Amino acid sequence: MTGQSALRIAGLHKAVHVGFRRRRVDILRGVDLEVAGNDVFGLLGPNGAGKTTTVKVALGLMRPTSGSVELGVPGVSHVGYLPENPYFYDYLSGREFLGFCARLFGLGAERRRERVEALLREVGLQDAAGVHLRKYSKGMLQRVGIAQALVNDPELVLLDEPMTGLDPVGRVEVKRIIQGLQERGKTVLFNSHILSDVHELCTRVAIMREGRVAWSGTVDEALDEAATLEEFFMRTVTA
Amino acid sequence: MNQVVAIAVNTFKETIRDRVLAVIVVFALLMIVGGLWLGSISLGEQGRMMKDFGLVAVTLFGLVVAVFIAAGLVHKEVEKRTVFVLFSKPVGRAAFIAGKFVGLCATMAVVLAGMGVFLFLLVWAVAGEASGMLLVAVLMVYVQLLAIMAVTIFFSTLGSAILASVLGICVFVAGQLSHNVLALTRLGQNAVTEALSWVVYVVIPNLAAVDVKAGAVGESTLAWGEVAVWTGYLLAYVVVVLALAALVFRRKEF
Numbered sequence: 001m002t003g004q005s006a007l008r009i010a011g012l013h014k015a016v017h018v019g020f021r022r023r024r025v026d027i028l029r030g031v032d033l034e035v036a037g038n039d040v041f042g043l044l045g046p047n048g049a050g051k052t053t054t055v056k057v058a059l060g061l062m063r064p065t066s067g068s069v070e071l072g073v074p075g076v077s078h079v080g081y082l083p084e085n086p087y088f089y090d091y092l093s094g095r096e097f098l099g100f101c102a103r104l105f106g107l108g109a110e111r112r113r114e115r116v117e118a119l120l121r122e123v124g125l126q127d128a129a130g131v132h133l134r135k136y137s138k139g140m141l142q143r144v145g146i147a148q149a150l151v152n153d154p155e156l157v158l159l160d161e162p163m164t165g166l167d168p169v170g171r172v173e174v175k176r177i178i179q180g181l182q183e184r185g186k187t188v189l190f191n192s193h194i195l196s197d198v199h200e201l202c203t204r205v206a207i208m209r210e211g212r213v214a215w216s217g218t219v220d221e222a223l224d225e226a227a228t229l230e231e232f233f234m235r236t237v238t239a
Numbered sequence: 240m241n242q243v244v245a246i247a248v249n250t251f252k253e254t255i256r257d258r259v260l261a262v263i264v265v266f267a268l269l270m271i272v273g274g275l276w277l278g279s280i281s282l283g284e285q286g287r288m289m290k291d292f293g294l295v296a297v298t299l300f301g302l303v304v305a306v307f308i309a310a311g312l313v314h315k316e317v318e319k320r321t322v323f324v325l326f327s328k329p330v331g332r333a334a335f336i337a338g339k340f341v342g343l344c345a346t347m348a349v350v351l352a353g354m355g356v357f358l359f360l361l362v363w364a365v366a367g368e369a370s371g372m373l374l375v376a377v378l379m380v381y382v383q384l385l386a387i388m389a390v391t392i393f394f395s396t397l398g399s400a401i402l403a404s405v406l407g408i409c410v411f412v413a414g415q416l417s418h419n420v421l422a423l424t425r426l427g428q429n430a431v432t433e434a435l436s437w438v439v440y441v442v443i444p445n446l447a448a449v450d451v452k453a454g455a456v457g458e459s460t461l462a463w464g465e466v467a468v469w470t471g472y473l474l475a476y477v478v479v480v481l482a483l484a485a486l487v488f489r490r491k492e493f
Contacts (some may be wrong), residue, residue, distance in 0.1 A: 040415070056323075056493070059326075059327045060326070061322075061323060061326055061327065061492065062492045062493065076327065076328065076329055077328070077329045079327070081323070081324075081327035083323040083324065083327075084321075084395075086323075086324070087319045087320055087321060088321060088324065089249065089321060089389045091252065091253055091256045092252065096252070100245055100249050101324070101328065102246075103241060103245035103247050103248075104241070104242055104246075104325070104328045104330055105328065105329065106241040106331070108243075149371060150264060152328075154447070190361065227492065236391060
């Protein structure tokens with residue numbers, strides 16, 4: 001997919017109606033975004049900027065009010081997604097949960113078993129594979145969440161705040177997984193508040209503010225305009 | 240199809256591992272055993288009293304399980320946001336509803352079979368009657384509850400789990416009475432009330448038509464042809480209600 005567009009969003013608007021009087025709230029006000037194939041793309045912005053909504057609309061979890069989303073892959077069966085603060089079925093073990101996810105993609109029993117065991121190894125959960133998810137720590141849940149996002153060996157991976165709640169060791173592991181995905185030719189888009197991680201992992205970033213993309217470009221371009229990514233981010237969101 | 244099976248298996252695991260279900264089933268078994276006491280104080284009618292009381296217990300506790308689990312199935316997925324994981328994968332809304340229903344059907348089959356066999360063995364051991372009709376009556380309770388589960392799942396796509404539970408129970412009660420209401424309004428010879436009761440009769444499933452409890456305890460003879468036709472009607476009713484639930488759920492955003 002290198003060079004091609006993995007995700008193209010044009011003029012995306014999303015409005016919802018809230019409260020008894022159905023007051024209209026515009027969450028997205030014309031988002032334009034393009035993620036190139038084999039890129040690790042960082043979607044930044046303060047809380048309420050519209051990052052999660054953009055990802056949800058891209059996945060079809062929400063319908064756009066107007067605008068378009070084009071996936072550069074044949075469909076959602078080629079996309080992996082980790083939601084923010086993930087919650088999974090706590091009555092299942094890690095192995096059962098990943099097996100369930102693999103089954104949703106129609107993987108046969110043998111292929112499913114191989115894939116699940118490989119993913120458990122990849123995210124370092126093979127020793128806790130038989131433990132119910134209700135007994136998992138936040139970091140373990142995040143790792144099993146990443147594993148379920150990769151169960152279909154997706155071309156495009158959307159990760160919503162993948163570092164949230166992780167200890168330094170967990171963060172290093174997740175960063176290693178993201179780098180591994182890029183090395184295997186995958187495209188990764190992730191939302192994050194942790195700018196040092198974005199600096200370390202991403203080639204391109206977009207900064208969202210009040211439902212729009214306020215700035216988009218490479219990390220190097222951002223660093224040409226400010227001493228640090230944090231300084232550039234603050235300048236963009238407060239401008 | 241893969242998705243329906245996967246969701247059904249997951250729903251079965253979810254519901255069968257629920258401790259609340261185990262508690263309800265234990266209470267149901269205790270109530271069935273309580274029928275022994277009723278049987279002991281009824282002269283010469285011990286077997287009939289045990290069967291009667293036992294079938295009522297199976298119906299009531301089956302209803303509690305069906306309604307409360309069905310009401311929470313869809314709602315819990317939305318509230319706990321596990322729908323994000325499901326619908327970011329190639330899972331259709333109709334497959335989700337169908338999978339949830341099939342999984343719950345499997346759980347209800349295990350629960351009712353357990354209670355039914357327990358009642359059968361108890362009546363056999365205490366009153367010396369090996370009544371196969373008891374098991375048939377439990378099977379028909381299952382058919383009634385299929386309709387109630389479908390209706391409750393439909394309501395849970397519209398509103399809260401509590402509202403869905405209450406409406407599910409209301410439909411069960413109305414379903415036992417709808418044919419009586421229709422018969423009564425016909426006696427009144429008022430075209431408007433008769434038309435209204437027809438609407439209710441069509442919308443509310445006629446559960447009494449497949450109720451064979453009276454036949455099972457020997458109080459009446461059963462017209463099996465009619466029971467078979469009404470069973471077919473209830474199964475068709477389930478399909479229509481689930482299709483409506485899928486239509487409503489398709490419009491939801493998460």
